Amino acid sequence: MSTLRRRVVALGATAVAASLVLAGCASSEPAAEETASETTDSTTSDTCAAYEAYLGNEGTEVEMYTTIIDPEASLFIESLAEFEECTGITINWNGTQEFEAQIPVRVEGGTAPDMAIFPQPGLLAKFAGNGLVPANDATSASVDENYTADWKVYGTVDGTFYGTPLGANVKSFVWYSPKTFADNGWAIPTTWEELLALSDTIAAAGDVQPWCVGFGSGDATGWVGTDWMEDLMLRFQDAATYDQWVSGELPFNDPKVAEVLAEAGKILKNPAYVGDVASIATTTFQEGGAGLVDGSCAMHRQASFIGGILAADYGATIVSPEDTTTEGGITTFYFPGVSADNKPALGGGEFVGIFADRPEVHAVHHYLTTPDWNNKKAALGGWFSANLGLDTANVADPVNKVAVEILQNASTFRFDGSDVMPAEVGAGSFWKEMTAWVAEDKSDAAVLEAIYSTWPY
Structure with missing residues (x-):
C-alpha cells in the first residue's frame, strides 16, 4: 500500500473568523487592527455560506483512497480546497496504482479507508455487506435530483444505495474531420441507416476509406469489437434486453444477439468500408484512428479518450464541429441509433463508496454529488461528469462538451457490458472471439x- 499522502489545511485568521461566524460561535470584540480586514472577512463569509450544511465537522479528517494520481490528483485536490477551508474538514488524498489489489487487503485487514473511488461499479459491489456503508438520505436525494436514474442503479446493490457517481466517459462517439465532411458535402447522419448510406457514398467516391478500425491492444486485443457490440445492443434492443445480456440471462447465442452482430458486420466485415478486414486485428486501437489525421479515412468509432491519444501521437487538433477549416482537425458526432430520437449512451465512470459512518465522511460524500463541486472540478479542465447541473460553459474541451450533452440527454445510459460481465467472458472469450471474427472470418x-460456452452458469 502506498504511503498515505497527508494534507493538513492551515486555516488562516480570516477563514477561522468566517467559520466561527457560520458556526454561531461566540467571539470577543475585534481589536482595532482587525478592522481593516472586515471586508475580506465578509467576502470569505459570503463564499463559505454555500457550505453551511456541512458545518459542525471542524478539525476532522477524511481519507480518500483512489486510483487517481498526479497530475489528475492535483486537480481533484484543488477542486476541494474551498470546501476544506470553509468546513474545517481535511481530505487526505491517497492515490495509488495498486488500488484494485490493495482495497480488499485493507478492508479485510480492518484498515479500510474512509472513502474510496471505484473505477467501475462491479468492484464496488463486491464490498456491499463487507464494509461499505450505505449513502445517507441526503446524499441519496442529491443523486436522485442531479443524475438520471440509470446512474443510481449502478451504485445500488441488492436494493441498497452505496456508490455515488463521480467522473464519466462516453463511448458512443464517431470521430471525423469537419473540414473533410464540409469539403465533400457530407451531412452528419442521425440514424443507423443514414450512417450506412453515408458509408456507401464515401466508398463509391473512392477518395478515402469510409472507416478506420483497430482492435489491437496487447493482451486486451478485441475490446474495441466488444464496444461496437455493446453500442449496437443498446440501439437494436432495449435497455432491459441489454441488461439481461450482460447478466447472462439472455444467452450469447440468442437470436437477438445474433441480430446485433450481423448489424456490426455491415461495417466491420465490409471491405468496401474498412479495407482489409483481417488487418483490423493487428492494427492497434491507437493506430486505428490515425487515418482521420492524415485524411486516409473518414470515420472512426471510439470513446472520448482517443482524442488525447491522436493529438499526442499523431498531431491531431481537437476542434468543434463548427470548425470546418482546420487541416487535421477532428471532432465527434453521436453514434446514431435506429431512429433519430433513439439516443442511448454507452460509457463508464467512477463511483464513490464510504467505509466509515461518520458525519464528516457523509458530508464529503454528499458534496461530491452536487452541481457546485462538479462545476468547480470541470472548470479545472480535462474532466466531466453526468451531473445534470454541470454547465457546459465550464467544460472547455469541445468533445467533452458534447459528451456532457450526450449524458444529460441520453434516453438510456449503460455501462460497458464487458466490464460488468464475468471476467472469463468480458475480458476473455468476448475479446478473443471478436478478434477471431475479423482475423479469421469466423462465422457469427x-x-x-x-x-x-464460456459463461459460468
Whole structure:
C-alpha cells in the first residue's frame, strides 16, 4: 500500500473568523487592527455560506483512497480546497496504482479507508455487506435530483444505495474531420441507416476509406469489437434486453444477439468500408484512428479518450464541429441509433463508496454529488461528469462538451457490458472471439456459440 499522502489545511485568521461566524460561535470584540480586514472577512463569509450544511465537522479528517494520481490528483485536490477551508474538514488524498489489489487487503485487514473511488461499479459491489456503508438520505436525494436514474442503479446493490457517481466517459462517439465532411458535402447522419448510406457514398467516391478500425491492444486485443457490440445492443434492443445480456440471462447465442452482430458486420466485415478486414486485428486501437489525421479515412468509432491519444501521437487538433477549416482537425458526432430520437449512451465512470459512518465522511460524500463541486472540478479542465447541473460553459474541451450533452440527454445510459460481465467472458472469450471474427472470418454463429460456452452458469 502506498504511503498515505497527508494534507493538513492551515486555516488562516480570516477563514477561522468566517467559520466561527457560520458556526454561531461566540467571539470577543475585534481589536482595532482587525478592522481593516472586515471586508475580506465578509467576502470569505459570503463564499463559505454555500457550505453551511456541512458545518459542525471542524478539525476532522477524511481519507480518500483512489486510483487517481498526479497530475489528475492535483486537480481533484484543488477542486476541494474551498470546501476544506470553509468546513474545517481535511481530505487526505491517497492515490495509488495498486488500488484494485490493495482495497480488499485493507478492508479485510480492518484498515479500510474512509472513502474510496471505484473505477467501475462491479468492484464496488463486491464490498456491499463487507464494509461499505450505505449513502445517507441526503446524499441519496442529491443523486436522485442531479443524475438520471440509470446512474443510481449502478451504485445500488441488492436494493441498497452505496456508490455515488463521480467522473464519466462516453463511448458512443464517431470521430471525423469537419473540414473533410464540409469539403465533400457530407451531412452528419442521425440514424443507423443514414450512417450506412453515408458509408456507401464515401466508398463509391473512392477518395478515402469510409472507416478506420483497430482492435489491437496487447493482451486486451478485441475490446474495441466488444464496444461496437455493446453500442449496437443498446440501439437494436432495449435497455432491459441489454441488461439481461450482460447478466447472462439472455444467452450469447440468442437470436437477438445474433441480430446485433450481423448489424456490426455491415461495417466491420465490409471491405468496401474498412479495407482489409483481417488487418483490423493487428492494427492497434491507437493506430486505428490515425487515418482521420492524415485524411486516409473518414470515420472512426471510439470513446472520448482517443482524442488525447491522436493529438499526442499523431498531431491531431481537437476542434468543434463548427470548425470546418482546420487541416487535421477532428471532432465527434453521436453514434446514431435506429431512429433519430433513439439516443442511448454507452460509457463508464467512477463511483464513490464510504467505509466509515461518520458525519464528516457523509458530508464529503454528499458534496461530491452536487452541481457546485462538479462545476468547480470541470472548470479545472480535462474532466466531466453526468451531473445534470454541470454547465457546459465550464467544460472547455469541445468533445467533452458534447459528451456532457450526450449524458444529460441520453434516453438510456449503460455501462460497458464487458466490464460488468464475468471476467472469463468480458475480458476473455468476448475479446478473443471478436478478434477471431475479423482475423479469421469466423462465422457469427460460431463466435456467439464459443462465447456462450464460456459463461459460468
